[in-house]
Amino acid sequence: xxxxxxxxxxxxxxxxxxxxxxxxxxxxxxxxxxxxxxxxxxxxxxxxxxxxxxxxxxxxxxxxxxxxxxxxxxxxxxxxxxxxxxxxxxxxxxxxxxxxxxxxxxxxxxxxxxxxxxxxxxxxxxxxxxxxxxxxxxxxxxxxxxxxxxxxxxxxxxxxxxxxxxxxxxxxxxxxxxxxxxxxxxxxxxxxxxxxxxxxx
Amino acid sequence: xxxxxxxxxxxxxxxxxxxxxxxxxxxxxxxxxxxxxxxxxxxxxxxxxxxxxxxxxxxxxxxxxxxxxxxxxxxxxxxxxxxxxxxxxxxxxxxxxxxxxxxxxxxxxxxxxxxxxxxxxxxxxxxxxxxxxxxxxxxxxxxxxxxxxxxxxxxxxxxxxxxxxxxxxxxxxxxxxxxxxxxxxxxxxxxxxxxxxxxxxxxxxxxxxxxxxxxxxxxxxxxxxxxxxxxxxxxxxxxxxxxxxxxxxxxxxxxxxxxxxxxxxxxxxxxxxxxxxxxxxxxxxxxxxxxxxxxxxxxxxxxxxxxxxxxxxxxxxxxxxxxxxxxxxxxxxxxxxxxxxxxxxxxxxxxxxxxxxxxxxxxxxxxxxxxxxxxxxxxxxxxxxxxxxxxxxxxxxxxxxxxxxxxxxxxxxxxxxxxxxxxxxxxxxxxxxxxxxxxxxxxxxxxxxxxxxxxxxxxxxxxxxxxxxxxx
Ligand code: SF4
Numbered sequence: 001x002x003x004x005x006x007x008x009x010x011x012x013x014x015x016x017x018x019x020x021x022x023x024x025x026x027x028x029x030x031x032x033x034x035x036x037x038x039x040x041x042x043x044x045x046x047x048x049x050x051x052x053x054x055x056x057x058x059x060x061x062x063x064x065x066x067x068x069x070x071x072x073x074x075x076x077x078x079x080x081x082x083x084x085x086x087x088x089x090x091x092x093x094x095x096x097x098x099x100x101x102x103x104x105x106x107x108x109x110x111x112x113x114x115x116x117x118x119x120x121x122x123x124x125x126x127x128x129x130x131x132x133x134x135x136x137x138x139x140x141x142x143x144x145x146x147x148x149x150x151x152x153x154x155x156x157x158x159x160x161x162x163x164x165x166x167x168x169x170x171x172x173x174x175x176x177x178x179x180x181x182x183x184x185x186x187x188x189x190x191x192x193x194x195x196x197x198x199x200x201x
Numbered sequence: 202x203x204x205x206x207x208x209x210x211x212x213x214x215x216x217x218x219x220x221x222x223x224x225x226x227x228x229x230x231x232x233x234x235x236x237x238x239x240x241x242x243x244x245x246x247x248x249x250x251x252x253x254x255x256x257x258x259x260x261x262x263x264x265x266x267x268x269x270x271x272x273x274x275x276x277x278x279x280x281x282x283x284x285x286x287x288x289x290x291x292x293x294x295x296x297x298x299x300x301x302x303x304x305x306x307x308x309x310x311x312x313x314x315x316x317x318x319x320x321x322x323x324x325x326x327x328x329x330x331x332x333x334x335x336x337x338x339x340x341x342x343x344x345x346x347x348x349x350x351x352x353x354x355x356x357x358x359x360x361x362x363x364x365x366x367x368x369x370x371x372x373x374x375x376x377x378x379x380x381x382x383x384x385x386x387x388x389x390x391x392x393x394x395x396x397x398x399x400x401x402x403x404x405x406x407x408x409x410x411x412x413x414x415x416x417x418x419x420x421x422x423x424x425x426x427x428x429x430x431x432x433x434x435x436x437x438x439x440x441x442x443x444x445x446x447x448x449x450x451x452x453x454x455x456x457x458x459x460x461x462x463x464x465x466x467x468x469x470x471x472x473x474x475x476x477x478x479x480x481x482x483x484x485x486x487x488x489x490x491x492x493x494x495x496x497x498x499x500x501x502x503x504x505x506x507x508x509x510x511x512x513x514x515x516x517x518x519x520x521x522x523x524x525x526x527x528x529x530x531x532x533x534x535x536x537x538x539x540x541x542x543x544x545x546x547x548x549x550x551x552x553x554x555x556x557x558x559x560x561x562x563x564x565x566x567x568x569x570x571x572x573x574x575x576x577x578x579x580x581x582x583x584x585x586x587x588x589x590x591x592x593x594x595x596x597x598x599x600x601x602x603x604x605x606x607x608x609x610x611x612x613x614x615x616x617x618x619x620x621x622x623x624x625x626x627x628x629x630x631x632x633x634x635x636x637x638x639x640x641x642x643x644x645x646x647x648x649x650x651x652x653x654x655x656x657x658x659x660x661x662x663x664x665x666x667x668x669x670x671x672x673x
Contacts, residue, residue: 015518015521016518016521016522016525017517017518017519017521017522018398018498018522020633020635022633022635022636022637022638023635023636023637026637026641027614027615027616027638028616030238030266030616031238031267031281031283031284031286031287031616032283033241033242033245033286033287033290034242034245035242035351045636045637045641050623050641050642074518074522075399075517075518076398076399076402076432079398079399079432080334080633080635081333081334081614081633082239082332082333082334082348082349082350083238083239083350084239084242084332084350084351084352087350102399102402103402104399104402104432105402105403105432105433105434106334106347106348106349106350109349109350109353110350110351110352110353113350113352113353114352163223163225163366164223164225165221165223165225165364176356176364177250177252177355177356177359177360179364180227180356180359180360180362180364181359181360183218183219183227184360186218186219186227187218187227187229187255187360187361187362190218190229191229191361194229197215198215198326198463198466199459199462200324200455200459200460200462200463201231201259201324201327
């Protein structure tokens with residue numbers, strides 16, 4: 001997994017609430033057995049017409065947002081299906097950070113497994129950043145994971161919370177399977193104890 | 202004496218393998234369910250790192266999401282190339298890693314959340330995960346069950362554990378009894394209508410109260426199934442005599458002395474008097490009406506007697522979302538819900554594809570004909586299908602003009618050929634009405650099986666109570 005330390009990039013404004021994972025990557029693209037290559041179909045049904053032409057009004061099709069690395073989104077981003085294809089598609093497009101007032105639980109966790117930082121901020125802060133993002137490519141937003149801050153293009157800074165363990169893994173690009181496997185002895189002990197306490201499992 | 206604990210606290214405590222200083226836990230997983238869409242990359246990850254499945258005997262796989270449900274599906278040519286590759290990948294992964302498997306050809310095949318309980322894999326007090334958000338369904342047994350992403354699927358395959366932080370406790374109490382014509386689906390949709398799709402974010406919900414106790418196991422599964430649409434990590438219902446009766450005798454349920462030991466443990470699985478909940482929602486069972494969704498979020502719920510709302514009834518970001526919903530759904534504010542014409546009826550999914558759901562729909566349909574362009578019943582498993590045939594329900598559906606399909610997810614998410622055309626309007630017993638969920642441009646109204654049957658007969662959204670005669 002790629003590390004996330006600091007990022008300064010173009011932010012695309014997506015004020016819509018409840019952007020679900022079906023919108024982020026529609027199901028016809030889940031038939032892959034790979035993780036890569038989903039970026040072209042990110043937001044497919046909002047981004048292209050039925051015959052595959054770009055819809056010019058869609059934010060990521062606008063010239064100033066084609067290289068976005070951040071999305072500033074409405075409430076409850078990533079709700080719905082657990083598909084990890086959603087963060088895979090975001091990452092493949094080049095998005096490394098999503099900022100919103102709230103995220104759906106599974107999507108939020110999935111981001112951290114893929115080097116994407118989801119940032120939760122209060123409504124007023126998201127509104128300020130949304131306005132900033134609307135200014136286009138000259139308004140670069142800076143996200144600093146170590147310091148836990150997001151800074152708008154005109155220097156307004158907002159602090160955010162992030163779980164210490166998740167932060168550690170993301171800063172260092174750590175694979176949590178490897179970390180858990182270091183605890184194999186504890187798992188063995190647990191299994192032995194559970195086999196006596198609940199032998200029907 | 203130890204402090205009073207909730208049901209969630211108890212299950213959690215019994216599964217913690219290790220706690221770090223910051224409160225991050227390694228949680229042991231008792232059952233891992235796997236399907237073809239969210240697992241290929243996880244197995245690939247194991248191969249690349251030379252890892253094995255740690256507990257293949259606790260891992261159960263079944264293809265469901267993109268298998269065709271037409272009678273000719275034994276012929277692989279009925280599948281698209283990419284679907285076939287995914288199903289074949291699961292066939293191979295199940296074999297290579299030695300996990301329990303129900304292939305498409307097995308009568309026990311079906312939707313993973315229906316097969317698990319049906320085969321007795323899901324038991325009270327367990328931790329159950331699956332790379333699928335509707336894993337919450339299994340919470341109906343008093344097991345802690347939730348969806349995970351593919352990286353976590355790989356983590357569970359390799360270690361039989363998950364890295365977790367504990368959620369907060371939320372109680373949803375449904376007091377009193379439901380009125381006739383009102384079902385588990387109406388409860389779960391009404392709760393989401395009340396709390397919103399983010400109302401449960403950060404919580405595990407325990408559903409309780411008389412109306413929940415009075416539900417069958419099938420109904421309880423319907424309620425827990427949609428906990429995820431309310432944003433919750435999981436939904437739970439404390440096990441009781443109904444739960445034990447449902448589990449007893451299932452192929453993978455404990456037998457003999459193990460059964461007795463299990464039963465004694467299961468009876469300790471309830472929320473202690475005085476245990477703390479961080480959030481409480483109470484709804485009177487009598488106040489719940491048969492409901493339908495009008496928009497493109499499961500929180501867009503109204504009693505069938507209502508009218509389509511206007512964006513100006515809302516505030517904040519929801520205003521734009523409602524306008525977008527109405528445009529997408531082709532509805533106008535003020536329109537009566539019962540005036541909405543329906544093209545297609547879909548009965549099935551892990552929300553409402555169990556035998557009781559088919560009975561409820563068949564009771565309304567008996568002796569009637571459909572007035573919609575197409576209608577299909579997709580049983581949740583091969584065994585549900587067989588039982589419905591034995592009970593004569595299949596014939597009622599067929600006589601009414603329904604297609605009688607083989608088991609799978611089908612039009613719930615339309616990854617197989619069962620899809621809506623742009624603009625086609627569907628009354629569906631599934632759980633998501635998102636844009637494009639049932640096919641690009643397709644319009645979905647979520648409702649109960651009885652309400653879906655009523656819409657099939659009249660050709661528009663209908664208050665099922667009007668078709669129930671003096672029972673209503
Ligand atoms: S029936 Fe629908 S919701 Fe349930 S597992 Fe299948 S696709 Fe998911």
